Structures are given as structure tokens and as C-alpha cells.
Amino acid sequence: MENNITQKNTIFSGIQPSGQITIGNYLGALKNWVKLQNDYNCLYCIVDMHSITVRQNPAELRRRSLEMLALYLAVGMDPKKNIMFIQSHVPAHAELSWVLNCYTMVGELSRMTQYKEKSAANTDNVNSGLFTYPVLMAADILLYQTDLVPTGQDQKQHIEITRDIAERFNGVYGETFKIPEPYIPKEGTKIMSLTEPTKKMSKSDISGGSVSLLDDRATIIRKIKRAVTDSGSEVKYADGKDGINNLLTIYGGFTGKSIAESEKDFEGKGYGDFKAAVAEVTADALGKIQDEFNRYLSDKDNLNLILKDGSERAAYLARKTLSKVYKKIGFYNMKLLESKSTSTPNSNNGLSSFVQMVNEDIERCELYLSSERIKQKGKELHLELITRYPAYIDSFGDSLYNYSQDSGFINVEFFGYDAMIHNLAAIKNKLIAFKNFGYKNQKVTSEVSEINIENNLNAKQTQIVNISFDNVKEQIENMTGLSEAETKDVLEKIDSIKVIIESEEPKKTKWQKSKSILTWLADKSVDVGLAVIPLLLKIDN
Numbered sequence: 001m002e003n004n005i006t007q008k009n010t011i012f013s014g015i016q017p018s019g020q021i022t023i024g025n026y027l028g029a030l031k032n033w034v035k036l037q038n039d040y041n042c043l044y045c046i047v048d049m050h051s052i053t054v055r056q057n058p059a060e061l062r063r064r065s066l067e068m069l070a071l072y073l074a075v076g077m078d079p080k081k082n083i084m085f086i087q088s089h090v091p092a093h094a095e096l097s098w099v100l101n102c103y104t105m106v107g108e109l110s111r112m113t114q115y116k117e118k119s120a121a122n123t124d125n126v127n128s129g130l131f132t133y134p135v136l137m138a139a140d141i142l143l144y145q146t147d148l149v150p151t152g153q154d155q156k157q158h159i160e161i162t163r164d165i166a167e168r169f170n171g172v173y174g175e176t177f178k179i180p181e182p183y184i185p186k187e188g189t190k191i192m193s194l195t196e197p198t199k200k201m202s203k204s205d206i207s208g209g210s211v212s213l214l215d216d217r218a219t220i221i222r223k224i225k226r227a228v229t230d231s232g233s234e235v236k237y238a239d240g241k242d243g244i245n246n247l248l249t250i251y252g253g254f255t256g257k258s259i260a261e262s263e264k265d266f267e268g269k270g271y272g273d274f275k276a277a278v279a280e281v282t283a284d285a286l287g288k289i290q291d292e293f294n295r296y297l298s299d300k301d302n303l304n305l306i307l308k309d310g311s312e313r314a315a316y317l318a319r320k321t322l323s324k325v326y327k328k329i330g331f332y333n334m335k336l337l338e339s340k341s342t343s344t345p346n347s348n349n350g351l352s353s354f355v356q357m358v359n360e361d362i363e364r365c366e367l368y369l370s371s372e373r374i375k376q377k378g379k380e381l382h383l384e385l386i387t388r389y390p391a392y393i394d395s396f397g398d399s400l401y402n403y404s405q406d407s408g409f410i411n412v413e414f415f416g417y418d419a420m421i422h423n424l425a426a427i428k429n430k431l432i433a434f435k436n437f438g439y440k441n442q443k444v445t446s447e448v449s450e451i452n453i454e455n456n457l458n459a460k461q462t463q464i465v466n467i468s469f470d471n472v473k474e475q476i477e478n479m480t481g482l483s484e485a486e487t488k489d490v491l492e493k494i495d496s497i498k499v500i501i502e503s504e505e506p507k508k509t510k511w512q513k514s515k516s517i518l519t520w521l522a523d524k525s526v527d528v529g530l531a532v533i534p535l536l537l538k539i540d541n
Contacts, residue, residue, distance in 0.1 A: 138166070193209035313383065
């Protein structure tokens with residue numbers, strides 16, 4: 001199977017489901033997000049946890065959260081190209097936020113401009129959530145090993161503190177988080193209030209200074225025609241003409257014209273004609289968005305499916321980072337299946353709910369692989385399993401196709417049906433091995449080790465193997481169940497396999513030598529044995 005996946009930089013951003021989404025949010029953020037989705041791995045979050053720093057009506061918050069997703073879709077964001085989800089659906093955001101709080105200084109937070117402004121305006125009602133807001137934002141970004149964060153100039157301070165927190169943590173524990181960079185588009189990043197054009201347009205503005213994406217046509221036209229301008233008459237972008245500058249930016253945002261082109265359109269015309277034109281292009285553009293919004297909102301089942309898919313994909317990536325963080329700071333990792341109970345796995349009273357789940361998932365894999373394979377059902381099963389087990393089985397995904405240390409699993413839609421089938425077969429074998437050996441805390445025999453290898457090889461003899469020795473060694477180093485001495489021994493055995501595979505010896509000889517080493521590795525851990533399978537596949541290439 002040809003692997004045509006290319007690694008892309010990861011982008012993360014989000015908007016609160018509070019207030020009305022304005023043309024400032026659209027031109028400054030959402031429109032740019034649509035452009036980015038073809039060139040980056042994008043995660044776009046509905047950040048409901050951030051919104052509760054101010055008291056919210058529960059019913060309204062739920063309604064606006066779903067409407068926010070409908071707006072994401074209405075402006076052109078594709079759920080097949082982006083991971084779109086609600087923040088509170090991925091608990092790792094709150095978990096990592098607490099950890100990062102312990103690596104953030106009070107002085108840093110007290111200097112944040114947003115905190116100083118909001119606390120000054122509400123001196124009697126300042127909660128700690130507002131104070132630690134930047135730490136939750138840092139957790140949002142760092143969870144997904146984000147490369148770039150689309151942001152306006154007024155949000156750069158939040159990216160800077162995120163970088164500071166990440167660098168501080170990395171300095172203590174070694175490289176853990178990617179250090180994100182701000183992504184600031186040159187144009188359309190800041191739309192100002194129509195009534196106070198020196199202030200940013202706000203979702204919470206009720207004075208008529210903001211235009212909501214869901215305002216009706218008459219309201220849009222009325223607000224723009226009443227926009228504050230100066231006492232002049234020339235439509236030109238210049239210092240001291242904040243109102244006109246803002247309207248030129250809005251006009252260009254909806255028409256795609258540059259400032260110079262927009263100025264030329266209104267040469268010799270007055271402010272009245274200019275405002276009317278801005279109002280018309282804005283109302284036309286928002287009318288199309290509203291039609292799409294209403295279409296998506298009418299199918300709530302589809303919206304819920306998109307949220308479920310997005311939250312599962314996000315949760316997998318988030319758990320991968322959080323597990324790494326927990327290991328580095330010293331949190332104890334309980335192996336749920338390594339039970340010391342004397343009950344046998346087949347006894348009704350000794351079979352835990354977790355083991356039952358493993359058994360059921362093995363049966364689901366077998367049923368899917370042995371029956372008529374419907375791609376959508378396979379995709380759902382694959383996504384469910386790769387989301388569920390990484391928290392419980394060390395390096396669960398590291399020997400599966402289309403997986404990388406940085407990005408986790410590439411979207412199923414992009415890596416194809418054959419890769420999904422291979423992964424489901426491999427996952428089934430992993431679960432069988434883990435069920436048989438993991439929870440009984442007993443050693444794996446060489447016979448079983450060799451059978452598992454042969455099964456994997458026979459299933460995919462023609463696969464192109466792109467996993468390097470360095471990839472596998474990194475997986476071994478990240479395993480939580482090995483001591484430092486055991487890790488060193490295993491890495492030495494990996495080097496031995498490398499020497500064998502790169503030798504000029506016949507394949508049969510390579511196999512014999514590799515199998516004996518694998519037996520030793522499997523005695524250390526089932527996951528260690530599974531992790532080196534991709535290297536053994538290299539013998540047949």
C-alpha cells in the first residue's frame with residue numbers, strides 16, 4: 001500500500017460560545033481558519049470552559065455551543081479536514097491546566113492585560129478562573145503539540161505566557177511540549193466597534209457597535225449606516241479617520257479588495273454612498289452564511305455526530321500528551337489489567353468490567369474483519385478503539401500504521417481503507433495479547449511471541465514500512481512499565497536487531513536471529529514485543 005501522507009504543522013484555536021459572533025470574529029478569525037484547513041492539521045475548539053469565568057445561563061450556554069458548531073460549518077469549515085469539538089468534552093484540558101498552574105508564577109498572571117482590564121471593571125466580582133484563564137489557554141494549546149496559533153495582536157500576550165510555561169516545564173523535565181508560534185494574518189485581523197472605532201468590536205457590545213453574523217438584513221444595514229465617522233468627506237485610509245479605516249477594512253474583508261482598490265471604488269463619492277455599499281456587501285455575505293447556518297442547525301443529529309467524532313479524535317491526541325506529562329512529573333500509572341486476584345479471567349465473579357470491555361472489543365474487531373466491511377462502521381470502530389486504550393496500554397498506537405509520535409493517528413479519511421483494516425487486525429491482536437498476559441502478570445512464551453509476529457507479517461507482507469529504529473527506541477523510552485536498567489537492556493537489543501536487519505545474511509538467517517531476540521523482548525513486556533514488529537517487517541522489503 002502506498003503511503004501518501006505528508007506531515008503538516010498543527011494549528012489550534014477556539015472561540016467562546018458566549019455573546020453574539022460578530023463580523024469581527026468572522027473576518028478576523030473564522031474566514032482565515034477556512035483558508036488554513038487545506039494546509040494544516042487544524043483543531044478548532046468551542047471553548048465553553050473559558051466562558052464560565054462570567055456567569056452563564058446554562059440553557060443558553062448549551063444552545064450557543066451547538067450554534068457555534070453550526071456557524072463553524074456555515075462559514076466553510078469542513079469536519080473531514082478539521083477536528084472540531086467542545087472543550088468540556090475533553091477532560092484533559094482541565095487536567096493539564098491544573099498541572100501547568102503549578103509551573104506558572106502569580107506575578108506572570110497578575111501582569112496579564114486582559115486580567116487587569118476585567119478585574120478593574122469588576123472589582124467586587126473577580127474569580128480565580130479569570131486570574132488563571134491564561135493557564136487553561138496554555139493547556140488548550142500545548143495538549144495538541146501545536147505549532148501555530150491564529151491570533152490577533154491583542155492576544156499575543158497569551159501566546160507568550162504559553163511559550164514561557166512550556167519552556168519552563170521542558171527545562172525541568174526535558175522536551176515535552178512543542179513551543180507554539182503565533183500566526184497573525186496581515187489583513188483583517190482586527191475589526192473595530194462601529195460606535196467607538198478606537199475599540200475592538202466586541203461580542204458583548206449591546207450599543208449597536210457590533211454586527212452579529214445572525215443579524216437580519218435590515219439590522220445590518222441600519223447599524224453600518226449609523227457607523228461613526230469623521231467630519232471629512234474623502235473615503236481614504238489615514239490617521240485620524242478611525243471610523244472610515246474600519247469600514248474600509250470591513251469592505252475589503254467581504255469583497256477581497258485591497259485598501260487601495262477600495263479607495264478607488266469610492267473616489268469622488270461621499271460617506272453616505274460608501275456606508276451604503278459597505279452595508280450591502282456585508283448583508284449579502286451574511287445572508288449566505290445564515291442560510292447555511294439554518295440548514296446545519298436543522299439537523300441536530302448530524303451536529304452531535306460531528307461533535308462526537310471531533311471530541312474522540314481530540315481526546316486521543318490530548319491523552320497522549322497528558323500521559324507523557326504525568327509520567328514525567330511522577331504520577332503513578334496503575335495497570336488496570338495487572339490484577340493480583342486469584343480469580344481466573346473466565347470466572348464470572350472475577351471478570352472485571354474492564355476485561356469485559358476488552359473481550360467485547362476483540363469480538364467487535366473479529367466480527368468486522370470477518371464480515372462485509374462497511375467503511376464508515378470500520379472508521380467508527382477504529383476511532384473508538386484508538387481513543388479508548390492508549391491511556392491503559394503503554395505505547396498502544398506505536399506499532400500501528402499512520403501513527404507518529406508528534407501527531408498521533410492521521411485522520412482515517414486521509415490514510416485509506418487498507419491502513420484502517422490493517423490497524424484493526426493489529427489492535428485485535430494487541431487486545432488478545434493484553435487480555436491473555438497483561439492482567440495475569442505472567443511471562444509471554446516464545447511460541448506465542450512468534451505466532452503473533454507471523455500473523456502480523458502474513459496479514460501485511462506487502463506493506464511499506466516507514467517506522468525507523470529511532471521511532472521504536474523512542475517508543476521504548478516512553479514506556480512507563482520499564483525501569484531505567486530494563487530500558488537500557490531493551491534498547492541494546494533493538495540495536496542488535498538493527499545489525500541483523502542491515503546485514504547481508506539470508507532472510508531465513510535474519511528471521512531466526514530476530515525471533516530469538518524478540519522472545520527476550522516479549523519476556524520484558526507484551527508492548528515491547530509489539531513495538532518492534534514494524535522493524536521485523538523491514539526484512540521482507
